[in-house]
Amino acid sequence: MTARREWVVLGTITVAWLGLLLGFALLTPAFGAPDEPAHVDAAFRLALGLGWPHGGEMHYLAAIRQIVEHPVPAVDRPTVDALLAAVPGDSPAIDPMSQNPPTYWLVAAGILRLIRFGAHDWATSVLVLRLFDVVLVTALPVLVWATVRRVTRSPRTALVAPLLLFAVPQLAQVGAGVTSWAPMILLGAVLVWLSVRVLTGDRSWWTTAGLAVAVTGLAAISALGLLAVPFVVLVFALARDERDERGERDRDRDQRTARPWRRSALRAGVVVVAAAAVSGWWWVRTLLVSGTLLPDALRGVTAVQPYPSGGANPGAFAGRQWDGLTASFFGDFGANQWPLPPMVVDALAIVGLVALGWSYARRGAGRRVMTIALVWPVLVVVATLAYNWRNYLGTHQGNGLQGRFLFMAVVALVLSQAVAWRALVVRPELRRRLARIAAVGSFAIALYGIGIAYRGAWENVQFRVTPGGLSAMAGGSLAGPVPIALAGALFLAAAVAAAVFVWRAAAVPSATPAVPSTTAAVPSTTTTPVTGLPLESPPTHEPTVRKENS
Numbered sequence: 001m002t003a004r005r006e007w008v009v010l011g012t013i014t015v016a017w018l019g020l021l022l023g024f025a026l027l028t029p030a031f032g033a034p035d036e037p038a039h040v041d042a043a044f045r046l047a048l049g050l051g052w053p054h055g056g057e058m059h060y061l062a063a064i065r066q067i068v069e070h071p072v073p074a075v076d077r078p079t080v081d082a083l084l085a086a087v088p089g090d091s092p093a094i095d096p097m098s099q100n101p102p103t104y105w106l107v108a109a110g111i112l113r114l115i116r117f118g119a120h121d122w123a124t125s126v127l128v129l130r131l132f133d134v135v136l137v138t139a140l141p142v143l144v145w146a147t148v149r150r151v152t153r154s155p156r157t158a159l160v161a162p163l164l165l166f167a168v169p170q171l172a173q174v175g176a177g178v179t180s181w182a183p184m185i186l187l188g189a190v191l192v193w194l195s196v197r198v199l200t201g202d203r204s205w206w207t208t209a210g211l212a213v214a215v216t217g218l219a220a221i222s223a224l225g226l227l228a229v230p231f232v233v234l235v236f237a238l239a240r241d242e243r244d245e246r247g248e249r250d251r252d253r254d255q256r257t258a259r260p261w262r263r264s265a266l267r268a269g270v271v272v273v274a275a276a277a278v279s280g281w282w283w284v285r286t287l288l289v290s291g292t293l294l295p296d297a298l299r300g301v302t303a304v305q306p307y308p309s310g311g312a313n314p315g316a317f318a319g320r321q322w323d324g325l326t327a328s329f330f331g332d333f334g335a336n337q338w339p340l341p342p343m344v345v346d347a348l349a350i351v352g353l354v355a356l357g358w359s360y361a362r363r364g365a366g367r368r369v370m371t372i373a374l375v376w377p378v379l380v381v382v383a384t385l386a387y388n389w390r391n392y393l394g395t396h397q398g399n400g401l402q403g404r405f406l407f408m409a410v411v412a413l414v415l416s417q418a419v420a421w422r423a424l425v426v427r428p429e430l431r432r433r434l435a436r437i438a439a440v441g442s443f444a445i446a447l448y449g450i451g452i453a454y455r456g457a458w459e460n461v462q463f464r465v466t467p468g469g470l471s472a473m474a475g476g477s478l479a480g481p482v483p484i485a486l487a488g489a490l491f492l493a494a495a496v497a498a499a500v501f502v503w504r505a506a507a508v509p510s511a512t513p514a515v516p517s518t519t520a521a522v523p524s525t526t527t528t529p530v531t532g533l534p535l536e537s538p539p540t541h542e543p544t545v546r547k548e549n550s
Helices: 003-027 036-047 062-069 080-086 103-114 122-137 140-152 155-167 169-175 181-199 205-219 223-238 253-290 314-330 342-359 367-395 403-424 428-458 467-476 481-507
Strands: 059-061 090-094
Touching: 003 122, 003 140, 003 155, 003 169, 003 428, 003 481, 036 059, 036 062, 036 103, 036 122, 059 062, 062 080, 062 090, 080 122, 103 122, 122 169, 122 181, 140 155, 140 181, 140 403, 155 169, 155 403, 155 428, 155 481, 169 181, 169 314, 169 403, 169 428, 181 205, 181 223, 181 367, 181 403, 205 223, 205 253, 223 253, 223 367, 223 403, 314 342, 314 367, 314 403, 342 403, 367 403, 428 467, 428 481, 467 481
Parallel strands: none
Antiparallel strands: 059 090
């Protein structure tokens, strides 16, 4: 496959992803995404200069609760200034966002001030913040492509991998809402991409600087982002010299490997120090004030339910976590009230896990890199379950609707599936069929997901399209029917084009020789590197350094 064709296919997939994001951003009712009222309220408070109280002490603006609880048609929406004058002060409800650093909401508040939000109706503010988040998440297919191509060295596998994003329509809905998870998704994707580069031989200071920015940004937005610090340290610790992996031995081996270890430690130290310098003060302050890095801001207003007979039940807790986390990962639309069918969710989750586990019985290129990258989502899952278990013991409620937490590790999950299926399916004809199934199936799931979101919001959860539902959407959506129709047309056109491109590309026999499994992600010395592609360079035998540092 030529570089030009690869650019075209990747660009078409990215446009389809943008169309899906815009579709959710425009179709979803105001405050209809998970935790969106809290995020909008936090941005409004900072834009109004009202400060950032401790976790559990920040109340919703009464004006925000008014428009959330009493929605009005678009023609009756007041300006923000008029709304604040009519409904001043705070409400009794607690906004839990102040348990986190204010980083994302400070940026959102700056955007609101830039557009002079007080002079416009409140829906304009919500729409602008949604579009800002869409811009942040749009690059996700490119980052998936770059990561998978770096590990597998297969252009076709790298182009099929971003299609798996469409099989997780909840990712698009969350990324297209007003949420601090949008920058977390972007920074988490950059973290995995750059970590893979380090694991495959990149030792440049530019990569280290990029990792420092990604880790610092994650730690400055959420406590969950702190997990990036040990993950990056692990990546640098395991980033061995690729010449050792090829079995080279010489009398100067100890002298040759000692210096890279010192350099790896120095680079890891730079990343850790950068994150600590920017956000460390916040977490020390939080620990001193609340005794934990992540206080439960709603603990004081959450009623403690009595345990069922027998007390705490780990089995019931585990079942709730499986159902909640998988549903809210693949598709639990709206504010987690319109799910994909459980059969579809369980099938996607089980097939993915079985393929991943089974692939370890086969030797395949990239397995070591994949395993290290999977540490990132494993850390997220363990931290999420620990947090939920803590809350379960405190409130006796086993909430498990945090599947979106895994979105900041979605690139690592897609990479694992790409490497796993590549190891399991080796016959060219079966690989062609698998690529076509992935293209058609992923786009079908995305279309089905946005259909569920439409019918839940505008058709009273009925699987239909009626004049009444279309009229309700026209009068109650943030931007009206024309932008929604344009976004839908963009998604459908790009999705069809991308599916056709992938279908045709899968039919062309590959002229690229297979990479021997013993070299992992590293090509042989006779392999001609592919250059001129976005965010792509081949894994290197020697550490990648700038000339002035070599």
